[in-house]
Amino acid sequence: MKAPATTSIQVIDRLVRLLDALGQQEAPLSLKIVAAETGLHPSTAHRILASLIQHQLVERSEGGLYRLGPHLLTLAARTQRPFDPRREALPVMEWLRSEIGETVNLTLREGDVLVYIERALSQKAMRVEQMIGSRAPLHVTAAGKLFLADEGAMACARYTQHHGLESYTANTITDPARLTACIEEARQRGYAFDDEEAEPGVGCIAVPIRDATGKMVAGLSVSAPIQRRSPAWLPRVIEAGAKLSARLGYQPKDG
Amino acid sequence: MKAPATTSIQVIDRLVRLLDALGQQEAPLSLKIVAAETGLHPSTAHRILASLIQHQLVERSEGGLYRLGPHLLTLAARTQRPFDPRREALPVMEWLRSEIGETVNLTLREGDVLVYIERALSQKAMRVEQMIGSRAPLHVTAAGKLFLADEGAMACARYTQHHGLESYTANTITDPARLTACIEEARQRGYAFDDEEAEPGVGCIAVPIRDATGKMVAGLSVSAPIQRRSPAWLPRVIEAGAKLSARLGYQPKDG
DNA sequence: ACAATACGTTTCACATTATGAAATACGCAA
DNA sequence: TTGCGTATTTCATAATGTGAAACGTATTGT
Numbered sequence: 267m268k269a270p271a272t273t274s275i276q277v278i279d280r281l282v283r284l285l286d287a288l289g290q291q292e293a294p295l296s297l298k299i300v301a302a303e304t305g306l307h308p309s310t311a312h313r314i315l316a317s318l319i320q321h322q323l324v325e326r327s328e329g330g331l332y333r334l335g336p337h338l339l340t341l342a343a344r345t346q347r348p349f350d351p352r353r354e355a356l357p358v359m360e361w362l363r364s365e366i367g368e369t370v371n372l373t374l375r376e377g378d379v380l381v382y383i384e385r386a387l388s389q390k391a392m393r394v395e396q397m398i399g400s401r402a403p404l405h406v407t408a409a410g411k412l413f414l415a416d417e418g419a420m421a422c423a424r425y426t427q428h429h430g431l432e433s434y435t436a437n438t439i440t441d442p443a444r445l446t447a448c449i450e451e452a453r454q455r456g457y458a459f460d461d462e463e464a465e466p467g468v469g470c471i472a473v474p475i476r477d478a479t480g481k482m483v484a485g486l487s488v489s490a491p492i493q494r495r496s497p498a499w500l501p502r503v504i505e506a507g508a509k510l511s512a513r514l515g516y517q518p519k520d521g
Numbered sequence: 522m523k524a525p526a527t528t529s530i531q532v533i534d535r536l537v538r539l540l541d542a543l544g545q546q547e548a549p550l551s552l553k554i555v556a557a558e559t560g561l562h563p564s565t566a567h568r569i570l571a572s573l574i575q576h577q578l579v580e581r582s583e584g585g586l587y588r589l590g591p592h593l594l595t596l597a598a599r600t601q602r603p604f605d606p607r608r609e610a611l612p613v614m615e616w617l618r619s620e621i622g623e624t625v626n627l628t629l630r631e632g633d634v635l636v637y638i639e640r641a642l643s644q645k646a647m648r649v650e651q652m653i654g655s656r657a658p659l660h661v662t663a664a665g666k667l668f669l670a671d672e673g674a675m676a677c678a679r680y681t682q683h684h685g686l687e688s689y690t691a692n693t694i695t696d697p698a699r700l701t702a703c704i705e706e707a708r709q710r711g712y713a714f715d716d717e718e719a720e721p722g723v724g725c726i727a728v729p730i731r732d733a734t735g736k737m738v739a740g741l742s743v744s745a746p747i748q749r750r751s752p753a754w755l756p757r758v759i760e761a762g763a764k765l766s767a768r769l770g771y772q773p774k775d776g
Numbered sequence: 777a778c779a780a781t782a783c784g785t786t787t788c789a790c791a792t793t794a795t796g797a798a799a800t801a802c803g804c805a806a
Numbered sequence: 807t808t809g810c811g812t813a814t815t816t817c818a819t820a821a822t823g824t825g826a827a828a829c830g831t832a833t834t835g836t
Contacts, residue, residue: 273568273571273572273574273575274572274575275532275568275569275572275793275794276792276793276794276823276824277530277532277533277793277794277822277823278532278536278569278572278573278576279572279576281533282576282578282592285596286596288599289595289596289599290599296783296784297783297784297785298782298783298784306825307824307825307826308783308784308785308825309784309785309786309787309824309825309826309827310823310824310825312784312785312786313528313530313785313823313824313825314530314533314823316528316785317528317529317530317533317534318533319528320528320529321533321534321537322631322632323537330784333600334596334599334600335600335631336600336629336630336631336636337537337631337636338593338596338597338600339597339600339629339638340544340629340631340636340638340654341540341541341544341589341593341597341654342593342594342596342597342598343597343638343639343653343654344543344544344545344589344653344654345588345589345590345591345593345594374591374594374595375591376577376590376591376592376595377577381591381595383594383595383598384598398598398599399595399596399598399599530822530823531794531795531821531822531823532793532794532822532823551812551813552812552813552814553811553812553813561796562795562796562797563796563812563813563814564795564796564797564798564813564814564815564816565794565795565796567813567814567815568794568795569794571814585813
């Protein structure tokens with residue numbers, strides 16, 4: 267269902283690069299910085315940004331700096347109705363955070379990467395903190411593995427071929443057969459782990475959030491320093507995932 | 522601060538048109554429909570949509586129909602942090618809805634129009650229902666008038682000149698002087714009305730939501746059939762607006 | 777006050793790109 | 807199998823987006 271790579275339209279590639287660059291920083295950015303971040307000529311960046319401003323996809327702060335604009339909120343509000351994971355998930359995430367004391371993340375899948383779109387942060391000084399909007403390949407994250415598990419071995423092989431199993435740490439799974447086995451295990455259990463595969467010292471447990479059709483539509487995960495990660499959390503993490511899935515009309519199959 | 526109209530880039534204009542068309546309907550759309558909605562040649566629409574799919578701004582359903590994609594959620598999650606009106610506002614909106622029994626709306630301003638981005642719907646069979654994502658000119662809406670009031674008479678005159686005061690009903694304000702007076706009144710009161718100006722039979726009361734700098738960043742409004750609209754709601758609407766503003770760090774000035 | 781510097785904005789020639797008509801492919805119903 | 811409607815691909819080319827250069831603006835240093 268993915269469009270072939272030959273369908274690229276240069277301006278669109280570029281504007282997405284610009285939007286992503288603006289989304290990487292919380293503070294508004296100057297033209298010079300944006301151009302450097304995107305590799306575009308300043309006058310080209312200026313032109314595209316002006317058009318994006320016209321459409322409210324970008325706006326400018328008082329100092330003339332660029333940041334993402336309100337039309338994105340409007341469009342997002344029209345995405346995948348009636349499902350809005352952030353709206354439905356936050357209270358449950360906050361509950362889970364208060365139960366276990368660690369950071370809880372909500373993630374979406376975008377093609378070959380996992381994106382963090384919401385979080386409830388641990389109050390501890392040393393905690394794991396994924397910036398909202400940040401991305402990670404599916405194979406190095408617990409929730410990413412669950413997305414692959416949801417699609418099956420064929421899709422997993424396709425991901426491996428298409429995206430590759432790049433190594434991030436000594437623990438990253440880079441062998442396709444190992445990933446397939448890991449995915450299969452995640453599917454049977456209904457949860458998955460990240461054992462310092464994305465970043466040294468970081469451990470993670472994730473469960474799927476499913477909609478009424480049974481499809482996994484988001485990931486709910488708990489990240490912590492690996493020494494603090496505890497299997498005792500599992501019942502609650504699973505419970506939170508089940509709560510959110512139920513809200514989306516998911517009905518577990520018996521057995 | 523608005524870019525001049527000469528900075529248009531055709532592909533960007535077109536892709537925004539496509540995204541907006543997809544956002545107008547809850548159900549996914551076929552290529553034929555999208556092309557008709559946007560006035561683009563089918564092959565052109567197909568090409569641009571393919572590029573948008575590549576970037577996850579659009580996705581396709583199982584039947585091959587097009588709908589808005591997850592990257593919009595990601596980008597929206599990175600907009601105007603730490604302020605997210607929908608996240609902060611929904612519980613208060615639901616409280617207000619339960620207090621007065623009418624539909625509560627959350628709106629943002631995009632240039633010359635007001636956009637509805639969230640709502641808590643009245644349970645009554647006959648109610649006012651603005652579709653999420655729908656738009657209305659500032660001058661015919663209560664919250665829109667407040668946005669104009671927030672910027673002052675000069676901005677109001679600029680809006681009048683730039684956008685025009687198109688008539689929607691017999692009640693629509695089409696005289697610039699009347700609008701200015703109306704805006705001034707709204708500013709002094711701190712709330713505004715829509716008296717069947719956008720649509721016959723529909724009445725509205727709105728209050729501003731302000732951030733820590735005192736700037737109006739969103740509108741909170743109650744819409745109802747005009748015969749049901751009651752001034753008795755005002756204390757609670759004002760209270761709800763104040764609650765949300767407080768959450769954003771707004772500090773009312775004394776006097 | 778003037779010069780230098782850095783960044784932002786506009787102009788414009790033109791190579792490249794997006795476009796849309798036509799051809800082809802696909803799916804479904806009769 | 808045929809016909810029809812929609813989707814997808816191909817390709818010639820007019821139009822468009824591009825980026826270098828010129829110009830404008832603001833700030834700092836002498």
